[in-house]
Amino acid sequence: MRSLGTQFTIATTLAWRNLWRNHRRTLVMLAAIVVGVWAMILFGALMRGMLDEMVRGGLNSLPGEVQIHNPQYRDDPSIENSMAPPAGELLASLDRAPITAWTARIKVPGMLASERDNRGLMLLGVDPAGEVALGFDPKDIVEGRFLESASDRGIVIGRRMAERLETELGKRVVVMSQDLNNEVADRGVRVVGIFRARLQADEESRAWLGRDAMQELLGAGDAVSEIAVTGNDYKAVDDWWQGLAESAGPELETLPWQQLQPFLDSMFRAQGSVNAVLTVIIFLALSFGLVNTLVMAVFERVREIGLMMALGMKPASVMYQVLLESLYLLALGLIIGNVLAVATLWPMRNGIDISVVGEGLEMAGMGSTLYPVLAWQDMLGSTLIVLILGLLASLLPAWRASRLDPVQALTRN
Amino acid sequence: MKRLLLLLLAFPLMAVAQADETDPRAIIRQAMDHWRGTTSYSDMTMLIHRPDWERSMSMRAWTQGDKHSLVRVTAPSRDAGNGTLMIDNKLWTYTPKINRVIKVPSSMMGQSWMGSDLSNDDISKSTDIIDQYEHSLVETRVDNGHTVHVIQSIPHEEAAVVWGREVLSIRDDGVLLEHQFWDQDGVLVKRMHATQVTEMGGRTVARVLRMENLEEPGRWTEMRLESAEFDLALPDNIFTLSNLRNPRQ
Numbered sequence: 146m147r148s149l150g151t152q153f154t155i156a157t158t159l160a161w162r163n164l165w166r167n168h169r170r171t172l173v174m175l176a177a178i179v180v181g182v183w184a185m186i187l188f189g190a191l192m193r194g195m196l197d198e199m200v201r202g203g204l205n206s207l208p209g210e211v212q213i214h215n216p217q218y219r220d221d222p223s224i225e226n227s228m229a230p231p232a233g234e235l236l237a238s239l240d241r242a243p244i245t246a247w248t249a250r251i252k253v254p255g256m257l258a259s260e261r262d263n264r265g266l267m268l269l270g271v272d273p274a275g276e277v278a279l280g281f282d283p284k285d286i287v288e289g290r291f292l293e294s295a296s297d298r299g300i301v302i303g304r305r306m307a308e309r310l311e312t313e314l315g316k317r318v319v320v321m322s323q324d325l326n327n328e329v330a331d332r333g334v335r336v337v338g339i340f341r342a343r344l345q346a347d348e349e350s351r352a353w354l355g356r357d358a359m360q361e362l363l364g365a366g367d368a369v370s371e372i373a374v375t376g377n378d379y380k381a382v383d384d385w386w387q388g389l390a391e392s393a394g395p396e397l398e399t400l401p402w403q404q405l406q407p408f409l410d411s412m413f414r415a416q417g418s419v420n421a422v423l424t425v426i427i428f429l430a431l432s433f434g435l436v437n438t439l440v441m442a443v444f445e446r447v448r449e450i451g452l453m454m455a456l457g458m459k460p461a462s463v464m465y466q467v468l469l470e471s472l473y474l475l476a477l478g479l480i481i482g483n484v485l486a487v488a489t490l491w492p493m494r495n496g497i498d499i500s501v502v503g504e505g506l507e508m509a510g511m512g513s514t515l516y517p518v519l520a521w522q523d524m525l526g527s528t529l530i531v532l533i534l535g536l537l538a539s540l541l542p543a544w545r546a547s548r549l550d551p552v553q554a555l556t557r558n
Numbered sequence: 559m560k561r562l563l564l565l566l567l568a569f570p571l572m573a574v575a576q577a578d579e580t581d582p583r584a585i586i587r588q589a590m591d592h593w594r595g596t597t598s599y600s601d602m603t604m605l606i607h608r609p610d611w612e613r614s615m616s617m618r619a620w621t622q623g624d625k626h627s628l629v630r631v632t633a634p635s636r637d638a639g640n641g642t643l644m645i646d647n648k649l650w651t652y653t654p655k656i657n658r659v660i661k662v663p664s665s666m667m668g669q670s671w672m673g674s675d676l677s678n679d680d681i682s683k684s685t686d687i688i689d690q691y692e693h694s695l696v697e698t699r700v701d702n703g704h705t706v707h708v709i710q711s712i713p714h715e716e717a718a719v720v721w722g723r724e725v726l727s728i729r730d731d732g733v734l735l736e737h738q739f740w741d742q743d744g745v746l747v748k749r750m751h752a753t754q755v756t757e758m759g760g761r762t763v764a765r766v767l768r769m770e771n772l773e774e775p776g777r778w779t780e781m782r783l784e785s786a787e788f789d790l791a792l793p794d795n796i797f798t799l800s801n802l803r804n805p806r807q
Contacts, residue, residue, distance in 0.1 A: 261773075
C-alpha cells in the first residue's frame, strides 16, 4: 500500500518537474492547447447564439411554441378548415400553467390591393392583446398604432408591403380572400399602422386585422383557424404539449414547434454534432503537436528512463508517468482556455452588433444583434474531447518509453 | 365582361326613360336597370399598345343581362379559341392548348386580362358595386347637342374599391364617355374613354373604348366594336362551362 502511494507521489512529482524542464517547449504547446480550447468554446457560444436567435425568430413569426389547428388546415389553410374557439376542457388546460399565454386567430391567405399594385399575403385576424402576450412587440409598430381590439376595423401592414403597394398610413386598401362558400370576400380597410419585422420578407408576407372584422368578412361566425400557445421557454415544450394535445382531443391537431418548423428543429439538433465535429477537427490538428512534444520529451530522456528502470521502476509506471505529464499539460491548457473563453464572452453578454453584415445574415433568418450563448454542455463537451483525444495521442510515446530496454537505454548517447 | 361591355355598349334606352337629372345615382341606376334582360352579340378587336410594340386580337362576345357573358378569341390563330366566361363575379378561362378550364382565383382578379391594360376585375366586377359609392353630380355640360352629366363617385369607407374617387361622364343618351380613376392623393391614375359614338344594331354605342394608365405613357388598350346585335335569342346553354370548353356556336 505504502509503496503504491509513494510510487504515485514520485510519479506525479516527476511528471510535473519533467513538464517544466524544457519550459519553452511546454509553454508553446500549452499556448496551442489554450488557443484551441478558447476558439472551440467561443465558436460554440457564437453558433449557439445564432441558432437561438434563429429559433426564437422563427417562433416569433410562427408564433407560438405549440399550435392547434383543424387537421386539414396545414394542407389547405382556408377558412373552411377552421375550428370552433376553445371551450371546456381545452380552455381549462390553456389557462393552466406552464402555459403563459395563448391566443386564437384567423389565418388565411389573401390579397391586398392598392391603386397601383396588389400582392398576396397571409391575413391574420387577431385579438391584439393576445398577440402582444404571445410575443408581438408593439415597439415594432413604426407608424400609426397596433390594432386596439379584436373588433378593430383597420389593418396593420408591413413597411415593405406599404412600399410595394405605394400606399401609406391612413390610406385605404382592399383586402380579398375566400369566404366559407369559396366566394370572393373583399372589403376596403384603412391602414392604421405599419410594422417592421426583423426579416424584410415578414414585412410583406402578412398583415394584421381585427379578428371580429375578419370573421365577419369571411362569414366564419366565431370560428378560428389557429390557437397559438406559449410557455415562454421553447426548450421546455416537450414537457407539456402532449397534455394539451389530449385536452384538445383527436379532432384537432396539436403540434409543437419542432414539428411545425422541422427545419428549425433539425438545425437545433445538428448544432450539438457540428460543435463536436469542429472540436474533434481542431484537436486532431493539435494532437500532432502534442505527440511531437511528448516524443521529444521521451527521446531526450532515454538514458534517464533506462536508469529508472534499471533501479526497478516497472514499465507500467514509466508509461503512467508520461501519460501524467501529458495530462498535466492538457489540464493546464483546458483550465486557462476555458477561463479565457468565459472572460472573452463576458463583455459580449449584451449582444454583439453585427448590423454591418446584417443584411446578408438576414437571409439566414437572423437579426442584427448576436447574443452569444455559453452552454455548460459545450464547455464540458470540448473539455472531455480534448482530454480523451489528448491521452489517446499520448499513448504511443508513453508506450514506447515503457518498452525501452534498460541496458540499451543506459548505454545510448 | 359585364362592366366593360356595359360601358362599351353604353347605357341604352337611357334617353327614353329619363331619370331625375339631379340625382346622379338614379342616372346610373336606371341605366343599369335597362340593361337587365338585354342580350347582345358583338364582334370586336382588342388592340394592346406598348411603346415598342402593338398587337391586336379579334374576339366575339355574348352577353345576357349584366350577370352573364362569354368572350372568345378568334384571331390571331395563336390565341384563337381562348375563352373567358363570366357569371356573377366569377371568372373562368379556357385555353385550348392545355385543354383546361380554370376558375380564376380571387388572388388573380387584380391581374391583367389577356395581357391587356384591363384587369380581370375590370372585366368581371359586377355592376352591383354601384351601391358602394357616394355619387354626386359635379357638372352638367352640353357637348355636340347632348347633355353630359359628370358624376363623381366616392367609394364608401369599407367598399372593396382601391380608388380615392371615380369620375364618370355620361351622355344623356346613356353613352359613357369617360371613366376616370383617381388615387387617394388626388392623382389621376387610369382613364377609360369612349370615342366614335355611332348607331349599331339599333342602339347608340361607342365604337372605340380606350383604357390607359396615365403613369405609364404609351401603354393603352383599345376595344373596338366591329359589329353588334341586340335582343337576339341566345341558346340556354351558352353561358356554361361545357360550352366554354366545347364551343357550339
